Structure formats: C-alpha cells, structure tokens
Amino acid sequence: MSKQMSHLDDIPSTPGKFKMEKSPFVHNRLRWHSSLAKLTFWSFIFLGLILIFFFRSPSSNPLPQDPSRRSLRTYNWGGPAWEKRVRSSARVRSHNGISVLVTGAAGFVGTHVSAALKRRGDGVLGLDNFNDYYDPSLKRARQALLERSGVFIVEGDINDSALLRKLFEVVAFTHVMHLAAQAGVRYAMENPGSYVHSNIAGLVSLLEVCKSANPQPAIVWASSSSVYGLNTKVPFSEKDRTDQPASLYAATKKAGEEIAHTYNHIYGLSLTGLRFFTVYGPWGRPDMAYFFFTRDILKGKSIPIFEAANHGTVARDFTYIDDIVKGCLAALDTAEKSTGSGGKKKGPAQLRVYNLGNTSPVPVSDLVSILEKLLKVNAKRDIMKLPRNGDVQFTHANISLAQRELGYKPSTDLQTGLKKFVRWYLSYYNGGKKAAG
C-alpha cells in the first residue's frame, strides 16, 4: 500500500501544459485541479486493480496463518447446479442400498470407503475441507479418483452448520460415515487447537445437525487405538480402561466417544465408534511413519526409529486399508436406525465401539526391514529414544467383538500390505514424475 501511495505521489504534474493562464493564482488553481483529476484517475485505476486482484485471485479466501483456524476458510456452495451434483452423487443405485454422507472423503480412509460404497451401488456424497496438514495435491488426486467413479466431494468444513443443514435438506442421508478429523499423534504438540477444532467442535457440530435431521441418520465414526493410552493389558479389548490418553489426539478421540454417548442418550442417535489401529496402504497419509520412511529410504536420508527404555521394542498393530474398509462397511450395514426425530428421542438407540486392528503387532524395526527388501535399498537407521510426545510403546487389538458382531476378519499381513503400498507409491510418485513432499 505504501508503495502505491508513493507511486501516486510520484505522478508528474506536467508543468507547462497550461501555459495560457497568466495569473499565478489561476495557474496554481488549474494545476491543482489537474493534479486532483489525475490523483482521482489513478486512484480509480489502483482501486480497480485491487478489486480485480481480489476477485480473480485463486486465494481470495487465503488460509489463515493459524493452522487451527484454517478450516474457518469460506467455501462456495449452493445453487441449483451444485444441488443437482449433490443429489446425483448421493443417489442410491442398488436395491436396498444406503445413502451415505462421508466426511473426510478426500482423506486416506475416506477415499477408500467412498469408493467401496459407490462400487456397491450405494449413494455417496463426500465432504472435505482439503486442509494443508499434509500435501493437499494428494487429496486432490484422491478427489479426481472419486470423481471418476461418480462421487462428488463438497468442499466445506464440518464446523459449518449451515452447510451441513443444507446437505440434509437436499438429501435424506440414511447414514453418516464420519472420518473428517485432525489426525496424527505427534502433531498435537505443535497445533493443539486444530484437534479441538476438528475432533471436538467439528464432531459436536455434525451431531447437532444429525440430531435435528428428519429422519436422523445412523452414524459410524473414526475413533482411534490411541484411546488405550498407557494401558498395559494386552491385547486391548473394548472393555479395557481408556482414561489414560498419552496425547491430546487420543484425548480428543476419547472425548468423542463420550460425546457420542451423550448424543445417543439424549437424542436417540445410533452411533458406532471404530478404533482404527495404525491404518496403512496405497493412497495413505504422508505424515505416517511407513510413508515417510519409504520416501526417505529412497532419498538416502536417515530415518528415525524409536525404541523404548532399555532398548525396548516399539511395535504397532499395523492394519491394511482394505481390512479397515470391510470393517467400516460392516459397521454401516449392521447399524440400526436412530430412534429420534425432530431433535427428540423416541426410544433407546444403538451405541457401539469396536477395535479394528490386525491382531499381530510388528516392531517398527521389522517394518523398516520389510521396506528395505521391497525397495531394494538399505535404510540409514537412526535409532533414538521414543520421544515423550504422545507415542505409546505398542498397540495390539483384540478384535473378537468386531469378529462376532461385524464379521470382521483382517486378511492382509504387513508384508503383503506394504508390497501393495510400495507398488502404488512408486507408480504415483515416479510414474507421475511427482516428488513426494
């Protein structure tokens, strides 16, 4: 702005243009008028340029600096053409199909679940705020993939109640698959606000709209294995204590489970929470260890491998995406209807929580060995102490409840799953000549 002002000040007064005038007073007045006219003229030009820049710039709604506020971005939605796309995407195309709003549809699990539902002939509408927690171009690529199979992703935030209400006005969703969240265990120390914003405020915003919808949908949503926190009893069972979270991420997921209880109790919403155990696979999240280990091994960069005190093993119950998708679909298919209407409970409703894991924890160092073999590159291992930033030493799921009630039966071991991931990774980043950021 100061540059523009100084530019304005620099406009020459073109002396001599008004030589006819004799009187110095008239002369000065004319010069003054002339300068004023030019000043006005240039002001209009600059104002015009600023307006053009403002309206044409793709970042007319720039992401706010504070990432916890990034989803406060405003989005364009509404209008007859938009409503037509929403309706068409959510249209059920199979006998006995369901109509599902998938939040976080451009995310890792969201993309896979949306594609699987669409393949069955269910109606699917995606919702995603495309935030920049990790490379948004990967989210755009997933969006393009879904678009090709007929799934429209509405660009918007779960905290936008007006948008959510509009979606329920346009489509009577039978189910909501709620996967939009701020993920990542360690990032919670950097940006705690984003966890509260998405995992707590966002969840409440969604449930508020669901409770008032007529008919109320049944909701299946992503909780996390991290709720077991410092629990040492293995394998983790749904009955075990979950009141010792080790990260704010875990605490917000645990809070989500309690919030789910409240909305089930007061409004009769049917709610199912799925505790995912370190999900991995093609189209995965670049912030997760298996993903950035692959990138850094290929780049020849050293990778930090955590170990617990006294060289204790750090292990995860890594679960392959296709197994998780089967669990999600089974949870949707077995979800009973919500019982309320018009914001009032009419009777007790279903409230469930399931572990979706693989039941075979693998040490992180073994994960690296598998990657080395698949990539045919030796990793530069940098063994370091497990930082005190939210990580737990191990996870191990007891899945008997999900087995019994959902027919959940994971069938992909880490070796097989990583092979599929590496194949995808190499074709996505090398085939497409993209650099993994």
Ligand SMILES: O=C(O)[C@H]1O[C@H](OP(=O)(O)OP(=O)(O)OC[C@H]2O[C@@H](n3ccc(=O)[nH]c3=O)[C@H](O)[C@@H]2O)[C@H](O)[C@@H](O)[C@H]1O
């Ligand atoms: O199950 C969940 O509920 C969570 O799973 C996932 O968290 P985690 O299990 O922590 O996955 P991830 O970061 O890939 O670390 C994997 C392993 O590598 C170790 N690890 C990690 C980083 C590193 O630099 N070095 C290292 O050894 C690390 O100690 C760990 O043992 C999701 O990200 C999270 O969103 C949530 O869904």
